[in-house]
Amino acid sequence: MKITEQEVRYVADLANLKLAEEEVQRFARDLDGILTYMDKLNELDTSDVEPMAQVLYDAGETATLRGDSERRTLDNETALANAPLPGAGYFKVPKVIER
Amino acid sequence: MEIARLTIDQVRDALASRRVSAVELATEALRFAQAENPKTNAYLHFCPERALQAARRADDRIARGEDPGPLGGVPLAVKDVILTKGVRTTCASRLLARYIPPYDATAVIRLEQAGGVILGKTNCDEFAMGSSNENSAFGPVRNPVDLDRVPGGSSGGSAAAVSQGTAVVALGSDTGGSIRQPASFCGVVGVTPTYGRVSRYGLVAFASSLDHIGPFGKTVKGAATLLQVIAGRDEMDSTSAFAPVPGYVAAMDGNVRGIKIGLPREYFRGLASETGDLIARGVEVLKKLGCQVSDISLPATEYAIPCYYIICTAEASSNLARYDGVRYTTRSRSPESLIDMYRSTRGEGFGAECKRRVMLGTYVLSAGYYDAYYLKAQKVRTLIARDFAEAFRQVDAIVTPVSPFPAFKLGEKVDDPLEMYLSDIYTITGDLAGIPCMSVPCGRTAQGLPVGMQILTNHFDEAGMFRLAGAFEEAGGFTVG
Numbered sequence: 117m118k119i120t121e122q123e124v125r126y127v128a129d130l131a132n133l134k135l136a137e138e139e140v141q142r143f144a145r146d147l148d149g150i151l152t153y154m155d156k157l158n159e160l161d162t163s164d165v166e167p168m169a170q171v172l173y174d175a176g177e178t179a180t181l182r183g184d185s186e187r188r189t190l191d192n193e194t195a196l197a198n199a200p201l202p203g204a205g206y207f208k209v210p211k212v213i214e215r
Numbered sequence: 216m217e218i219a220r221l222t223i224d225q226v227r228d229a230l231a232s233r234r235v236s237a238v239e240l241a242t243e244a245l246r247f248a249q250a251e252n253p254k255t256n257a258y259l260h261f262c263p264e265r266a267l268q269a270a271r272r273a274d275d276r277i278a279r280g281e282d283p284g285p286l287g288g289v290p291l292a293v294k295d296v297i298l299t300k301g302v303r304t305t306c307a308s309r310l311l312a313r314y315i316p317p318y319d320a321t322a323v324i325r326l327e328q329a330g331g332v333i334l335g336k337t338n339c340d341e342f343a344m345g346s347s348n349e350n351s352a353f354g355p356v357r358n359p360v361d362l363d364r365v366p367g368g369s370s371g372g373s374a375a376a377v378s379q380g381t382a383v384v385a386l387g388s389d390t391g392g393s394i395r396q397p398a399s400f401c402g403v404v405g406v407t408p409t410y411g412r413v414s415r416y417g418l419v420a421f422a423s424s425l426d427h428i429g430p431f432g433k434t435v436k437g438a439a440t441l442l443q444v445i446a447g448r449d450e451m452d453s454t455s456a457f458a459p460v461p462g463y464v465a466a467m468d469g470n471v472r473g474i475k476i477g478l479p480r481e482y483f484r485g486l487a488s489e490t491g492d493l494i495a496r497g498v499e500v501l502k503k504l505g506c507q508v509s510d511i512s513l514p515a516t517e518y519a520i521p522c523y524y525i526i527c528t529a530e531a532s533s534n535l536a537r538y539d540g541v542r543y544t545t546r547s548r549s550p551e552s553l554i555d556m557y558r559s560t561r562g563e564g565f566g567a568e569c570k571r572r573v574m575l576g577t578y579v580l581s582a583g584y585y586d587a588y589y590l591k592a593q594k595v596r597t598l599i600a601r602d603f604a605e606a607f608r609q610v611d612a613i614v615t616p617v618s619p620f621p622a623f624k625l626g627e628k629v630d631d632p633l634e635m636y637l638s639d640i641y642t643i644t645g646d647l648a649g650i651p652c653m654s655v656p657c658g659r660t661a662q663g664l665p666v667g668m669q670i671l672t673n674h675f676d677e678a679g680m681f682r683l684a685g686a687f688e689e690a691g692g693f694t695v696g
Binding site for chain 1: 313314315317318409410411424425450453454456457458515517518520521522524525532536539540541542543544545546550551552553554555556557558559561562563565567570571573574575577578581588590591592593594595596597598600632633636649674675
């Protein structure tokens with residue numbers, strides 16, 4: 117067993133996912149199979165191999181920097197246009213601070 | 216002029232000779248696409264106003280005696296993970312069912328500047344996660360070749376629209392095969408360019424070290440023309456490449472004599488006979504054209520799937536963290552607290568495959584597991600890229616199958632996620648190495664199902680890939696068998 121139902125609940129909390137009980141069971145089964153398969157990588161000795169942190173980069177170190185000049189960004193109304201609960205120019209969320 | 220078989224060249228000729236106006240063509244293309252769409256569900260929604268506006272611009276240019284652009288008046292489709300300002304973009308997810316982007320993706324801006332007419336947005340697997348298009352929150356896409364079968368995924372809608380003739384060309388996105396595999400299942404051309412060749416500004420992120428935007432076409436030239444328009448450095452995407460973009464269609468000169476092609480042994484071992492036979496016939500066509508074919512080895516191939524599914528799920532778990540019910544997604548009703556709002560919104564909003572991948576990615580990145588999974592996978596990725604670098608010292612191009620099997624039936628693999636992942640074996644390696652790769656049609660099985668042949672070349676050598684693919688098409692390779 118690579119992963120228990122209890123660990124699935126722990127990972128779901130880390131990922132901010134509310135799972136139904138049958139999902140916990142299903143994912144424990146699925147993840148166990150997939151993680152077992154992933155152990156295949158341990159067949160390879162990679163102690164001398166550099167991790168591939170950059171796929172491809174074809175220019176100098178500072179080539180992607182631009183001048184520090186002001187640019188237009190989204191205005192307040194546009195930024196809020198898709199919000200499920202906007203209010204007074206802000207995104208509203210359930211209260212987090214007790215009075 | 217048959218609308219379902221239109222090519223870019225035919226559109227250009229028809230507009231230039233004033234046989235039809237771009238507005239008339241767009242109107243007819245929209246009518247046809249809307250009438251045909253219920254068969255396949257390839258489009259999620261249409262944007263007639265935007266299409267007619269683009270068509271009017273093309274007509275205005277023609278009326279002024281100007282060139283309407285390389286895509287002037289061409290009706291096309293855009294995968295619904297690519298942002299279109301003012302036009303709903305859902306990523307085939309319930310979470311974004313009502314999302315209206317406030318800006319356009321760079322690729323969208325460029326194709327409209329080139330005269331393209333966007334008819335609508337195409338269906339896909341939710342957040343581009345899947346190999347069958349069955350993970351869409353808005354219903355699966357059916358393969359126009361056989362409506363009981365899947366079109367492949369995740370860009371199933373774009374592939375199906377081009378195959379069905381409801382778009383002349385289309386944009387898709389590819390992270391582990393999401394352009395090439397549906398192209399092969401639907402019998403069209405699909406191209407994944409070099410990593411960074413096309414700006415991802417406005418492409419909704421799935422796995423940022425693997426995501427690409429790329430074109431679909433009925434012909435090699437169609438796909439090459441669309442890539443030409445969208446390729447090149449964009450300062451809005453710091454990962455976009457500076458390398459100059461050569462003329463892709465001009466590179467298709469038919470001269471492939473002496474080109475060295477490698478067939479990687481690892482890709483042909485245990486291959487289902489019908490797919491293998493068709494690819495072998497395709498290779499014969501390339502030999503007749505004067506290509507020199509030899510066996511090569513890419514030894515790390517068998518480690519590609521675990522490597523890919525660690526990296527892509529890790530990156531996905533991070534990229535998908537933003538869908539939390541605050542800024543642009545739907546929100547769970549009456550949450551008890553802020554944390555409950557996040558969790559309920561995501562639990563109710565994501566489909567099963569997205570949840571599975573977010574869970575996997577969170578697990579492999581979690582404390583105590585990072586070195587064993589993510590770091591290990593990044594090292595193995597180096598080995599896979601090294602295999603290709605070594606191979607391209609010996610050969611100019613690599614030819615392989617795209618998928619171990621042709622399009623399967625809807626529902627056939629939906630209960631076994633690992634089996635679905637394993638079917639990506641031939642396409643994920645190109646994404647891991649960041650090299651250009653494409654699927655071209657290579658005949659059909661006895662049941663009439665299309666099979667795709669994959670061509671891979673070295674970084675930034677899309678031109679060499681198109682030259683080979685164009686010569687293959689010209690020699691009748693699309694219809695071998």
